[in-house]
Amino acid sequence: MPIVSALQATARGSVHRDPGSCVCGAGTLADRPDGTVVRHGDTVAKAHAPGTDPADLRLRLTVAAHPALAGVLLPPLRGAAAPLHDRLVTFWPHGTPVDPDHPEHAPWEAAATLLARLHTTPLRPLPQALPPMRGPAKAARALARLGATAPGHPAARPVRDAWRTLPPWARAEAPYEHARALCHGDLHLGQLVRHPARSGPWLLIDVDDLGIGDPAWDLARPAAWFACGLLPTEDWTRFLTAYRQAGGAPELAAPDPWPALDVPARALTVQTAALAVSKATEAGRPLDEVEVAVVDACDRMVRVPTELGSESAK
Known part of the structure; x- marks a missing residue:
């Protein structure tokens, strides 16, 4: 299964216990060699680049969730990455980005x-x-x-x-x-x-x-x-x-x-x-x-x- 399709299925599964019943779909926000990102509802799933060091990513997620960084870094929805094919996946709340047209x-x-x-x-x-x-x-x-x-x-x-x-x-x-x-x-x-x-x-x-x-x-x-x-x-x-x-x-x-x-x-x-x-x-x-x-x-x-x-x- 291509990484985008697999990531979309993972994002749906993180939101719904029965992903097959979902009708709201998923949108691809980015698909690059250094990261693939999809959104499903209010959840964003990111497949990090192949070869990402799991220990380093775990430390970075811990920092993002630390109270000392509240109001500075967007905290993850989960404290650990999940494996998907040869990638590590993290989950984040969806936010509104800067409008590039203005x-x-x-x-x-x-x-x-x-x-x-x-x-x-x-x-x-x-x-x-x-x-x-x-x-x-x-x-x-x-x-x-x-x-x-x-x-x-x-x-x-x-x-x-x-x-x-x-x-x-x-x-x-x-x-x-x-x-x-x-x-x-x-x-x-x-x-x-x-x-x-x-x-x-x-x-x-x-x-x-x-x-x-x-x-x-x-x-x-x-x-x-x-x-x-x-x-x-x-x-x-x-x-x-x-x-x-x-x-x-x-x-x-x-x-x-x-x-x-x-x-x-x-x-x-x-x-x-x-x-x-x-x-x-x-x-x-x-x-x-x-x-x-x-x-x-x-x-x-x-x-x-x-x-x-x-x-x-x-």
Whole structure:
């Protein structure tokens, strides 16, 4: 049985004792190599990527359900993952996502406030031996995908060159020695939902990359978008101001956060560009305007090493 069909059946079974009597159906929210997600009623079932470490996932689920993270992370409906074929499945309450068709309503302040609360959560009450935040590993996977799908694409060269300018820890080739805070690891607006649906507060979802790491990584994607000219100044200002006001990590709440943001923002720029080139190649289409912008940013990072974190981006 294909994973989507099996996951839909599992989601129905988690809601109804007699799944065959159900007439409300199930909808597929995402079907990607790194995760398949379906919704059935108010329940969301996620099949995590093949090879997901069960011990690490168990720790991440424990953190998401911990009282110290109430109001920050969406808690799972179950405390343990269930096996399905070669995948691990987790169950979550359904929430209302950010509307991608109305960027003017994007909850930048809420996202920043949630990150500040996450980054300043005391680690002592949480499970010991939490895994590292997987942001650098995710960036490395994007470069591996580029090498597998588009090694000869003209845009691949500046992306690879920019990748080589990053320090080993940002390429997941060495541990980050200064990791000290709980981090989301893959922050973007698709990682926020309102729960209860529509009327509830914004919460962070998706714990696959959650762990101990550098808080700057969680701010790096919007920082990279801003530096590449893809995020308006007013939105970046709203985001950064809200993070500061919520008492986030001191180095990011400083008047000039770019010394802390520079390497993670560069890494997220390279990751975004690598995925853009890979997806365009797989679809047999040229790069669009946004994709060209992030590839151009990689080229500038190599030619002008101070470009991304320049004075204009502060």
